[in-house]
Amino acid sequence: RIDHPTLPVHMELDMERKRTAAPEMDEAAEKRRKVDNDFDLHRCPPSKVVHVRAVPDGSTQYDMMAAVQQFGKVSYVTLMPKVRQALIEMEDLESAIAVVEHGKSNTVVVKGRPVFFNFSKSQTIKRFSEPGPSLEGQQPNHVLLFTIFNPLYPITTDVIHKICSPHGVVVRIVIFHKNGVQAMVEFPTVDDAARVKEKLDGADIYAGCCTLKIEYSKSQTLNVRQNSEETWDINLIGQELYQPTPVPLAKPPLLERREPLVPTPPAPAYVQPRAAQNMFSPQADPTAMYGGPNLRQPQQQQQLRYPTGYGEYGAGGATATFSSDPRVLMVYGLPTDINCYHLFNLFCQYGNVLKAKILMNKQGTAMVEMDHPQAATSALRLLHSTPLRNGRMELGYSKHSSIMSNPSPPPLHDGTPSYVDFTGSRNNRFLTEEGSSKNRVISPTKVLHFYNAPFDTTDSSITKVFADHQVSPPVAVKVFSRGERGERSSTGLLEFGEVADAAQAMAFVNHAELKSQSGQVFTIKLAFSPSPHAQ
Numbered sequence: 001r002i003d004h005p006t007l008p009v010h011m012e013l014d015m016e017r018k019r020t021a022a023p024e025m026d027e028a029a030e031k032r033r034k035v036d037n038d039f040d041l042h043r044c045p046p047s048k049v050v051h052v053r054a055v056p057d058g059s060t061q062y063d064m065m066a067a068v069q070q071f072g073k074v075s076y077v078t079l080m081p082k083v084r085q086a087l088i089e090m091e092d093l094e095s096a097i098a099v100v101e102h103g104k105s106n107t108v109v110v111k112g113r114p115v116f117f118n119f120s121k122s123q124t125i126k127r128f129s130e131p132g133p134s135l136e137g138q139q140p141n142h143v144l145l146f147t148i149f150n151p152l153y154p155i156t157t158d159v160i161h162k163i164c165s166p167h168g169v170v171v172r173i174v175i176f177h178k179n180g181v182q183a184m185v186e187f188p189t190v191d192d193a194a195r196v197k198e199k200l201d202g203a204d205i206y207a208g209c210c211t212l213k214i215e216y217s218k219s220q221t222l223n224v225r226q227n228s229e230e231t232w233d234i235n236l237i238g239q240e241l242y243q244p245t246p247v248p249l250a251k252p253p254l255l256e257r258r259e260p261l262v263p264t265p266p267a268p269a270y271v272q273p274r275a276a277q278n279m280f281s282p283q284a285d286p287t288a289m290y291g292g293p294n295l296r297q298p299q300q301q302q303q304l305r306y307p308t309g310y311g312e313y314g315a316g317g318a319t320a321t322f323s324s325d326p327r328v329l330m331v332y333g334l335p336t337d338i339n340c341y342h343l344f345n346l347f348c349q350y351g352n353v354l355k356a357k358i359l360m361n362k363q364g365t366a367m368v369e370m371d372h373p374q375a376a377t378s379a380l381r382l383l384h385s386t387p388l389r390n391g392r393m394e395l396g397y398s399k400h401s402s403i404m405s406n407p408s409p410p411p412l413h414d415g416t417p418s419y420v421d422f423t424g425s426r427n428n429r430f431l432t433e434e435g436s437s438k439n440r441v442i443s444p445t446k447v448l449h450f451y452n453a454p455f456d457t458t459d460s461s462i463t464k465v466f467a468d469h470q471v472s473p474p475v476a477v478k479v480f481s482r483g484e485r486g487e488r489s490s491t492g493l494l495e496f497g498e499v500a501d502a503a504q505a506m507a508f509v510n511h512a513e514l515k516s517q518s519g520q521v522f523t524i525k526l527a528f529s530p531s532p533h534a535q
Contacts, residue, residue: 048075048096049120052086055079056113056399064088066149067110069211071098073202076125089125107332109396114332142193143217146183152209152381155181157232159205163261167199168192172222175230186222205261327354327376328398331366335389338507339412340420343368344427345510346503349527350382350441351375352428355403358418360410364391369403375430382443387500388507427511427525442528446502448474448494449529454516457490461514465524469508472501478534489522495534502528 052064061077064086068074072095078087090096096119102108103117148155157173160183164170172186187193193216201214224233331343340356343366347353352371359365370376376397384395409419422428430436453462459477466473479492496502510526 044119044121046093046097046100047119047121047123048090048093049122049125050088050090050096050099051118051120052088053084053116053118054113055081055084055086055115056111057081057084059086059111062147062149063110065147065213067108067115068095068099069149069213071095071102074213078125087120087122087125106392107394109330109332109394112330112396112398114394139216140190140194141216141218141220142188142190143184143186143219143222144193144197145215145217146185147213147215148181148183148205149211149213150209151181153206154229155183155205155210156229157227158229159262160185161232163200163205164196167196169234170232171234172224173232174222174224184217184219184222200261203261326397326401327371327373328367328369328400328403329376329380330396330398331368332364332394332396333388333391334364334366334393335391336363337414338366338388339414339416340366340418341416341511342507344420344422344425345526346383346507347379348427348429348510349439349506350379352430353422353425355405355419355421355423357403357406357409357420358412360418367398367400367403371430378441382441386444386503387498388503389500427523440527440530442530444499444503444506445528445530446496446499447529447531447534448496448502448505449491449527449531450494451489451491451525451527452522453490453492453524454514454520454522455488455490456517457492457514462492462494465512465514466505466509469512471504471508472496474505474534476534493529493531493534494526 050068055064059079059081061079064077064079065074065088068088068090071090073091074088075091076089080086088099090099100117100119103115107114108117109115146160155175157175160173160175161170164185168187169192170185171188173183175181175183185193185196187196197214197216200212202212204211222233224231224236227233227236338358340358343356343358344353347356347368347370350370352375353368354371355367355369357367359367368379370379380395380397383393386393403419405421406419409417412418429439450462457479459479462477462479463473474494475497476495477492478495479490494502494505496505506526506528509524512524514522514524516522
């Protein structure tokens with residue numbers, strides 16, 4: 001027999017405490033594991049229901065639907081505002097998977113704030129009778145409620161009538177802007193309304209935007225006093241109702257396979273500039289107000305000019321519900337070496353930039369304040385999802401009406417300030433009507449137009465400046481003028497291999513200084529060009 005040595009009393013007591021505490025420790029560990037698994041994307045099985053976290057305050061069902069409508073039709077939405085969460089039930093599992101996969105590698109913005117997606121443990125959302133618009137289960141009615149998501153182009157009664165009339169007789173139309181852009185359309189019969197709902201629900205009016213969500217309305221009739229862009233009545237123009245030939249209802253194909261209802265959207269061309277209120281302060285230096293290439297100093301301060309045709313709302317799931325005149329944009333997904341001057345170089349293509357701020361506590365995030373809501377809308381619409389470096393810029397409206405001034409901002413990694421006030425900058429390009437008329441407000445392209453370069457510019461000298469700034473050089477250079485006819489500067493085109501390379505060049509090289517052979521300093525200016533090649 002082997003006698004075990006007797007342990008000291010204090011060691012026996014310690015071992016006994018560990019034995020009795022072991023079950024409690026195991027239970028605590030199990031609870032922690034369960035909590036951790038709730039936020040593990042890989043351990044939650046795929047479901048048609050998507051769980052949304054970090055939902056901004058004041059978000060609506062329409063905001064949630066707009067954020068995911070590009071991936072498929074939405075069946076139901078439930079908001080949990082107290083915990084800043086939401087549940088979105090997609091029509092099919094493939095659409096839900098696409099939403100979650102997209103959220104893994106891209107920043108999805110709702111009301112100017114990023115949100116995060118995960119699969120829910122639930123396979124369906126329990127339907128509750130809650131206030132606000134219900135998404136399904138309404139009684140058929142001859143009046144329909146249209147909700148237009150991502151309305152990048154103006155929605156008028158003419159547009160609504162054009163898309164509805166092939167499927168049923170339109171009696172009255174009322175457009176309103178209480179929750180984004182919505183319209184109520186009255187038809188003579190329930191059959192007409194049902195046919196229009198089946199044919200148009202989930203379709204895009206224009207390619208990639210103005211997506212329709214159609215529901216039955218509780219209203220029985222619409223009151224219209226005059227025909228205008230927002231109200232219309234067939235009886236006010238003397239037309240008589242007629243009974244269309246009934247056609248069988250058919251299930252429409254998936255959203256991503258549907259052709260736009262209107263093939264050609266309104267052209268956002270710079271034809272008739274519209275005056276906008278000048279937002280410069282009275283204390284701004286009037287001698288510093290220049291704009292565009294080769295402009296003389298204006299004799300007096302003029303109103304700012306912006307191109308028309310861009311509508312009232314922006315993209316990326318954000319709508320103009322933050323304020324009546326949103327001018328501050330949130331920018332996400334920025335490279336770590338971007339500074340305020342680089343942001344100015346990009347955003348000055350779309351309007352006058354007042355302020356820029358890099359958020360020190362949120363990597364890759366910045367704020368840009370434009371001088372006018374139309375400039376902010378143009379920038380949001382055309383710069384959103386632009387490739388830059390190895391990522392993409394995501395834009396949204398900020399809840400702030402302006403960026404607070406900071407006289408002593410902390411420096412960035414390159415020593416430049418994290419906040420810069422560009423009010424009165426000579427490099428803003430929309431200060432005068434003459435300067436504005438020379439600007440092309442377009443989305444980023446892989447071809448850049450350059451001007452105000454030294455008159456003796458060569459292909460090698462223009463390429464060298466990009467290498468000096470450590471960005472990809474252009475693959476082709478076309479110089480239009482080299483000072484042969486007495487020009488004081490050179491202009492031309494630069495073609496890059498990808499849009500991302502051109503956008504990076506715009507950010508880092510726009511407004512760079514170049515010296516002529518005689519030593520004269522020029523500030524080269526770049527602009528996105530609609531030309532397909534540098535030739």
